[in-house]
Amino acid sequence: MSDQLHRPSEIQRGRIAYRRRQTIRSVLLAALSTAVVGVLLAVAVTGAPGWDRVRQSFFSPEVARRYLPDILEGLWLNVRLLVVCAVLALALGLLIATLRTLRGPVFFPVRAMATGYTYTFRGLPLIIVIYLMAFGIPGLRLQGTPGVLVLGGAALVVTYGAYLAEVFRAGIESVHPSQLAAARSLGLTYRQTMRHVVLPQAIRRVAPPLLNDTVALQKDVGLVSLAGPIDAVRAAQIGVAQDANYTPYIVAGVLFVLLALPLIGVTDWVTLRAARRQSAGA
Amino acid sequence: MLLSCENVRKTFGATVVLDDLSLAVDEHQVVALIGASGSGKSTLLRCVNLLTGIDDGTIRLDGEDITDPRVDPDRVRQRIGMVFQSYNLFPHMTVLRNITLAPERVHKRAAAEIRAQALEWLGRVGLADKADSYPDRLSGGQQQRVAIVRALVNSPRLLLLDEVTSALDPELVGEVLTMIRGLKDEGMTMVLATHEMGFARQVADRVVFLDGGRVLEEGPPEQVLGDPTQARTRQFLARIIEAGRL
Numbered sequence: 149m150s151d152q153l154h155r156p157s158e159i160q161r162g163r164i165a166y167r168r169r170q171t172i173r174s175v176l177l178a179a180l181s182t183a184v185v186g187v188l189l190a191v192a193v194t195g196a197p198g199w200d201r202v203r204q205s206f207f208s209p210e211v212a213r214r215y216l217p218d219i220l221e222g223l224w225l226n227v228r229l230l231v232v233c234a235v236l237a238l239a240l241g242l243l244i245a246t247l248r249t250l251r252g253p254v255f256f257p258v259r260a261m262a263t264g265y266t267y268t269f270r271g272l273p274l275i276i277v278i279y280l281m282a283f284g285i286p287g288l289r290l291q292g293t294p295g296v297l298v299l300g301g302a303a304l305v306v307t308y309g310a311y312l313a314e315v316f317r318a319g320i321e322s323v324h325p326s327q328l329a330a331a332r333s334l335g336l337t338y339r340q341t342m343r344h345v346v347l348p349q350a351i352r353r354v355a356p357p358l359l360n361d362t363v364a365l366q367k368d369v370g371l372v373s374l375a376g377p378i379d380a381v382r383a384a385q386i387g388v389a390q391d392a393n394y395t396p397y398i399v400a401g402v403l404f405v406l407l408a409l410p411l412i413g414v415t416d417w418v419t420l421r422a423a424r425r426q427s428a429g430a
Numbered sequence: 431m432l433l434s435c436e437n438v439r440k441t442f443g444a445t446v447v448l449d450d451l452s453l454a455v456d457e458h459q460v461v462a463l464i465g466a467s468g469s470g471k472s473t474l475l476r477c478v479n480l481l482t483g484i485d486d487g488t489i490r491l492d493g494e495d496i497t498d499p500r501v502d503p504d505r506v507r508q509r510i511g512m513v514f515q516s517y518n519l520f521p522h523m524t525v526l527r528n529i530t531l532a533p534e535r536v537h538k539r540a541a542a543e544i545r546a547q548a549l550e551w552l553g554r555v556g557l558a559d560k561a562d563s564y565p566d567r568l569s570g571g572q573q574q575r576v577a578i579v580r581a582l583v584n585s586p587r588l589l590l591l592d593e594v595t596s597a598l599d600p601e602l603v604g605e606v607l608t609m610i611r612g613l614k615d616e617g618m619t620m621v622l623a624t625h626e627m628g629f630a631r632q633v634a635d636r637v638v639f640l641d642g643g644r645v646l647e648e649g650p651p652e653q654v655l656g657d658p659t660q661a662r663t664r665q666f667l668a669r670i671i672e673a674g675r676l
């Protein structure tokens with residue numbers, strides 16, 4: 149209220165000036181050490197005996213330019229696949245985690261199946277799941293079997309769904325029992341308690357690890373190329389085979405990092421916010 | 431008789447917490463449960479609210495056996511309000527939402543009407559300006575008053591209060607006690623567990639001393655707190671006086 153009128157004392161002004169000097173000093177030091185490390189690295193790499201050959205076969209601007217459009221087109225597939233798979237895997241994970249909390253003998257088979265599912269798919273390597281789904285299911289020659297792209301996507305969803313289910317479950321278990329007692333004492337049913345009291349708190353708490361798994365998913369989306377669809381990785385692979393030059397992989401790698409940056413940024417921001425809220429709420 | 435516990439037994443593994451406990455509470459009556467830490471006050475309240483099952487005996491609310499396994503516990507809890515020592519407000523909801531959730535979802539009342547009632551209650555307990563705040567922005571005393579309002583908007587037949595002031599600083603205790611005294615004047619039936627003998631003396635019609643899992647002594651506050659018949663009660667009260675809480 150009276151803050152605008154407050155004039156800092158001599159001592160406080162001295163502290164502020166001191167802190168400002170310290171800040172400037174740290175920034176200068178950081179800049180200097182970054183420059184030194186950068187120069188050393190550059191000298192070490194470019195001075196290496198094989199640098200010329202590596203530069204030609206990994207960093208050829210000409211090759212990069214030739215395959216960039218194909219790789220970009222493939223990347224668009226990755227992006228679409230990522231969005232669809234992330235949404236479906238999150239929904240599946242939440243569903244499985246919720247099913248595992250159901251109590252009562254009637255739900256025993258549901259609980260058992262949900263538990264079996266998370267155990268299996270957290271242990272099974274993604275590559276094997278992709279092969280099984282993309283090559284095994286079409287092998288059945290059933291009517292209306294979807295294409296390999298959909299099957300590959302489904303492999304990603306079931307694998308990540310299992311991981312995300314465990315994250316959601318950890319969140320659900322982290323909600324203190326007293327919150328359940330309070331909700332039930334108000335007459336809320338078990339389902340209403342889950343929906344209005346437990347899940348909202350659980351999801352808020354596990355938002356950072358959930359986003360982190362989404363970043364991992366965005367990399368693994370590239371693995372559907374194993375089943376055939378031409379995504380960014382596959383497009384790069386074709387380029388590498390044609391020109392006997394590895395530059396397309398570098399191009400694809402850089403694009404993947406650029407794609408992940410916003411997601412990683414959001415994750416860091418959410419994590420930071422969660423940490424702040426926790427320390428403020430204690 | 432609004433509430434009657436008959437020969438209630440409750441165990442946790444090998445620990446017998448309540449043993450052949452009987453207690454009756456009439457409508458509009460305020461009963462204070464006192465007893466040493468671990469004597470089963472909280473457990474008894476949780477049993478009455480069906481938050482935990484009992485191992486023997488019967489609990490009746492308005493004559494209905496609520497411990498019958500065929501009774502839907504959710505419907506029983508709709509008629510009982512409970513307030514906890516640690517408030518247990520929902521941290522992700524505003525004060526207003528905390529209060530309106532149950533009336534809206536459980537009692538299916540109209541949103542506008544609930545809102546008006548909630549705001550009126552908040553005004554009465556001096557928290558009108560906190561309706562849109564989140565619980566972590568409130569002092570302990572304010573949170574506890576919200577928790578009581580949250581239980582009250584469901585118009586419970588019976589209100590259970592479990593040491594609602596023990597997490598509060600002494601200067602915040604008063605505002606919660608004033609609120610409870612007001613409820614008594616309005617005729618609310620209450621069972622409250624407390625360590626505040628002064629408070630028990632002021633609001634309770636009857637004081638019940640729990641010891642060894644049963645009711646060892648009960649009666650008007652002046653008698654139980656002033657002139658107890660049982661040696662154990664006298665010991666307990668002497669310790670409390672020593673701790674400066676009478």
Ligand SMILES: Nc1ncnc2c1ncn2[C@@H]1O[C@H](COP(=O)(O)OP(=O)(O)OP(=O)(O)O)[C@@H](O)[C@H]1O
Binds near residue numbers: 470
């Ligand atoms: N969930 C539980 N599992 C095992 N034992 C429990 C559980 N809840 C309570 N107890 C035990 O039951 C006994 C009674 O506990 P209760 O919380 O009812 O006591 P209280 O009278 O409320 O004590 P206080 O005054 O400290 O709140 C204690 O010995 C406690 O350890």
Ligand SMILES: [Mg+2]
Binds near residue numbers: 593623
């Ligand atoms: Mg207790």
